[in-house]
Structures are given as C-alpha cells and as structure tokens.
Amino acid sequence: MIDNSTEPKLQRPPAEQRFADELAKLAADDSAPRPPGWALSLQAARAFVVGDDRLGVSRKFVGDPSLIDRALVTLATNRGLMLVGDPGTAKSLLSELIAAAVCGDSTLTIQGGASTTEDQIAYSWNYSLLVSEGPTQRALVPAPLLRGMAEGRLVRFEEITRCPLEVQDSLLSPLSDRVLAVPELEGGDNMVFAREGFNIIATANTRDRGVNEMSAALKRRFNFETVFPIADFATELDLVEAEAAAALERSGVPAPPSRDVLEVLVRVFRDLRSGDDAGGRMQSVMSTAEAVSVAHAVGIKAWYLRGGRAAAGDIVDCMAGAAAKDNREDLARLRRYLEQRAPKHKGEHWRDLHQARALLPG
Numbered sequence: 001m002i003d004n005s006t007e008p009k010l011q012r013p014p015a016e017q018r019f020a021d022e023l024a025k026l027a028a029d030d031s032a033p034r035p036p037g038w039a040l041s042l043q044a045a046r047a048f049v050v051g052d053d054r055l056g057v058s059r060k061f062v063g064d065p066s067l068i069d070r071a072l073v074t075l076a077t078n079r080g081l082m083l084v085g086d087p088g089t090a091k092s093l094l095s096e097l098i099a100a101a102v103c104g105d106s107t108l109t110i111q112g113g114a115s116t117t118e119d120q121i122a123y124s125w126n127y128s129l130l131v132s133e134g135p136t137q138r139a140l141v142p143a144p145l146l147r148g149m150a151e152g153r154l155v156r157f158e159e160i161t162r163c164p165l166e167v168q169d170s171l172l173s174p175l176s177d178r179v180l181a182v183p184e185l186e187g188g189d190n191m192v193f194a195r196e197g198f199n200i201i202a203t204a205n206t207r208d209r210g211v212n213e214m215s216a217a218l219k220r221r222f223n224f225e226t227v228f229p230i231a232d233f234a235t236e237l238d239l240v241e242a243e244a245a246a247a248l249e250r251s252g253v254p255a256p257p258s259r260d261v262l263e264v265l266v267r268v269f270r271d272l273r274s275g276d277d278a279g280g281r282m283q284s285v286m287s288t289a290e291a292v293s294v295a296h297a298v299g300i301k302a303w304y305l306r307g308g309r310a311a312a313g314d315i316v317d318c319m320a321g322a323a324a325k326d327n328r329e330d331l332a333r334l335r336r337y338l339e340q341r342a343p344k345h346k347g348e349h350w351r352d353l354h355q356a357r358a359l360l361p362g
Contacts, residue, residue, distance in 0.1 A: 012250075014096070014105075014107050015097050015099075016104050019048070019058075019060070019100070022055075022057045022058065023039075023048065023100065025056065025057065026040060026044040026047060026048055026057060027039065027040060027044070029055060032044065035076040035197075037103070037152040037196030037198070038076075038102050038103070038197060039101070039102060042073070044101070046068050046069060046072060048101040049068050049094070049097050049098065049101065060093075061094050062236075063094075063228070067225055070225055071094075071201075072102075074223040074225075075199045075201070077223075078178070078199075079175075079222060079223050080171075080200040080202060080221055080222045081098075081199070081222065082160075082203075082204065082222040083095060083203045083204075083225055084203070084206060084224055084227070085205070085206060085226050086205065086207065086229060087287055087289075088287020089228065089288070089289075090227065090289065091203040092158055094227065095156045098201060099153075099201065102154055103152070105153050105154075108147055108148045108153055109144060110143075110144050110145070111158050111159065112158055112159035112161070112162040114163075116162070116164075116167055117167065118166075118167055120143055121144065121145050121171075122143050122146050123141060123146045123182060124141045124143065125139050125141060126139045126141055137185070144156075145170075145171075145174060145180065146182075148194075149174060149178070149180055149198050150192055150195065152195030152196050152197035154197075154200070154201055155198070155199075155201070156201050156202075156203075157171075157201070157202040157203070159203060160203065160204050160214070161204045161205075161212050163212060165212055168215070168218055171200065172217060172218060175218075175222075176221055178198070179191055179192065180192040180194075202222065229287065230288055233267075236270070237262060237266045239292075240262055240291050240292050240295055241256060243292040244256045244292050244295035244296055244299065247292065247295075248296060248299040248300070251296070253303045253304075254303075255309070256295065257298050257299050257302070257309065260347075261298070261310055261311065261312050261315070261349055264349045264350060264353055265291060266291055267345075268315065268337070269286045269287075269288075269294075272286050272333065272337060273286035273287075298314045298318050301314050301318065311349075312348075312352040312353045312356070313352040313355065313356035316338065316353060316359045317356065317359045320359070320361060335357060335360055338356075338360075
C-alpha cells in the first residue's frame with residue numbers, strides 16, 4: 001500500500017486546486033446572471049482575478065482591472081481572446097486564472113511551438129484500436145480542442161505564433177462555425193459541435209511577432225488585449241516578494257530574501273529593462289517573472305549553500321544565467337551597470353552588489 005503522506009507534493013497545482021476555497025466562496029455568494037455554460041458570473045470571475053476583500057479572495061493578477069472586464073466580456077461572445085505583450089507579463093497566468101473562474105478547469109492547454117501538430121490540438125488515435133477496429137469513437141483520443149468543444153470549456157493556446165500557419169488555421173472552423181470535423185468517422189459521429197461555455201484564450205509574445213504571423217482570417221476571430229509590464233515600482237516589489245516567498249516555501253526555504261535585498265533586485269531589473277541608466281537596455285527579457293526567478297535562486301543559494309539569509313551580492317551570481325543568459329552583449333551591459341550605476345546608490349546592499357561584479361563570467 002502506498003503511504004500518501006510520503007508522496008512528493010505537486011510542484012504547481014492548477015489554479016482551480018490552489019484556490020479551490022476561494023472559488024467555492026465566490027460560487028456560494030454569486031447571485032448575478034451567468035453566461036450559458038459558465039461556472040461563475042462575470043462579476044464573480046472578475047473578483048477571483050482582482051480580489052474581493054469582503055469574501056477574503058486574494059488578488060492574483062496585478063494590472064488594469066478594465067482589462068479583466070474586457071477579457072471576460074469577449075469570452076462571453078463568439079470571439080476568442082488573444083492576450084499579447086512582452087514575455088513575462090503574466091499572460092499565461094491570466095489565461096489560467098480566467099479559465100479556472102469561467103469553467104473550473106484550466107488544464108485544457110495547448111503549448112504552441114515549431115513542432116506542434118494538429119493531432120496535439122484536435123485529436124489523435126489509439127493505433128492498436130485503430131488497426132483492430134478501424135476509426136471508431138473508442139479509438140479516438142481527444143486533444144484539448146475537441147475536449148473543450150465537447151465539454152463546453154475554455155481552451156488555452158499558449159504561444160500560438162510559435163506554431164506553423166496551417167496549425168494555427170485549424171482553429172478557424174471551431175471559432176467561426178463552432179464545429180470540428182473528424183472525417184475518419186462515419187455517419188453523424190464525424191462532426192463535433194461546441195457546447196455552451198466553449199471558447200479559446202490564446203497568448204502571443206510581441207517579441208515573436210513575425211515568426212509565424214497569424215492570418216488575417218484568424219485574427220478576425222479574436223479580440224486582442226495587450227498585457228503591459230507593471231508600471232509602479234512598489235507594486236512590482238510587492239509582487240516579487242510575494243511570489244518569491246511562495247516559490248521558496250515550495251523549495252523548503254523558510255524565508256525569502258529581505259525586502260531591502262529584493263528592492264535592489266527590482267530596481268536593477270527596472271533600470272536594465274528601460275535602458276535609461278548606465279549599461280543600456282538589455283536584449284534579454286527583464287520581466288517581473290524573471291525577477292521572481294532570480295529572487296528564488298538567490299534565496300535557495302543563501303539557505304542551502306550558506307545556511308543563512310541572502311545578500312545583495314548573491315543577485316549578481318544568479319543574474320548571470322537568468323538575465324544575461326548566453327548573450328555576451330547583455331553580459332557587458334550588466335557589467336557596466338554594476339560598475340557605473342550601482343556605486344551611485346547609497347547603502348550596504350548596493351555596495352555588496354557593486355563588489356560582487358567580479359562574480360560575472362569573463
């Protein structure tokens with residue numbers, strides 16, 4: 001018998017599991033009209049994303065609340081929702097939260113890429129059954145799109161512009177006619193008609209624009225919403241602190257880096273993101289998500305290698321791979337920033353940051 005108490009925990013459960021209590025509170029308190037097939041009303045779904053102090057529902061997305069309103073309205077129509085923006089602006093998180101609120105399931109996800117095929121989007125076959133029985137319902141293996149249509153759920157399509165054009169255009173009929181053909185099946189079983197509640201949320205990075213530009217026909221079937229980086233320093237700092245603390249807790253680290261250290265980290269990221277200071281603008285993604293990743297690494301390094309709290313100098317060591325990656329020009333920009341800009345700030349953490357510049361690879 002398996003001892004469930006010793007099973008490793010899930011690294012990242014889906015939103016509907018992480019926030020199951022909040023979704024239950026919102027559903028119990030939800031008396032507003034709901035679009036057909038939706039688990040919550042637009043008001044309750046909005047509260048799930050932006051928070052509701054009255055019900056003890058936490059804020060999960062930092063951004064313009066009107067964006068959430070427009071996104072939910074779009075999904076209640078017959079048009080898909082396209083979230084575009086710079087990498088690391090929480091487009092995927094937002095699509096996950098919305099799917100969890102609207103249909104209680106955020107796992108019908110297609111991850112776009114150069115190798116993505118129509119089989120991975122719509123359906124494939126159990127080849128043993130296909131050989132023995134031929135193309136039957138029993139041999140059919142539904143992929144996220146077919147499941148979303150048949151069950152009346154939202155389908156998330158991540159990085160859609162990374163997919164070949166012919167794969168993207170497989171969404172045309174499901175979005176316009178709300179039908180998916182399975183030509184291998186015979187009779188009336190060869191058409192899957194979408195049930196109430198079905199729609200598609202897609203995401204695309206602006207830096208990928210032009211890789212596989214969407215056709216005009218497909219664009220017409222989406223409403224586009226841009227997700228912008230966090231403009232306010234204090235808000236971004238609060239978010240990095242909260243997300244880093246949660247990530248470090250999952251990694252067995254009892255406390256995040258101090259707020260003073262995180263303040264240095266966020267300031268460095270914002271300076272290098274804008275390029276207004278010494279060093280110039282980084283080509284690599286200097287997003288809030290990357291800042292959380294660096295804060296996570298800083299906390300792990302300090303706890304597991306030194307058994308203590310993180311110092312600002314740890315930021316340099318962890319940024320080299322996370323921020324600069326393999327771009328030598330970005331590494332040079334980071335070095336110039338540490339040499340020229342860091343000494344202009346006052347405080348021991350900035351001195352530590354400046355002194356740690358020697359940790360950068362040559």
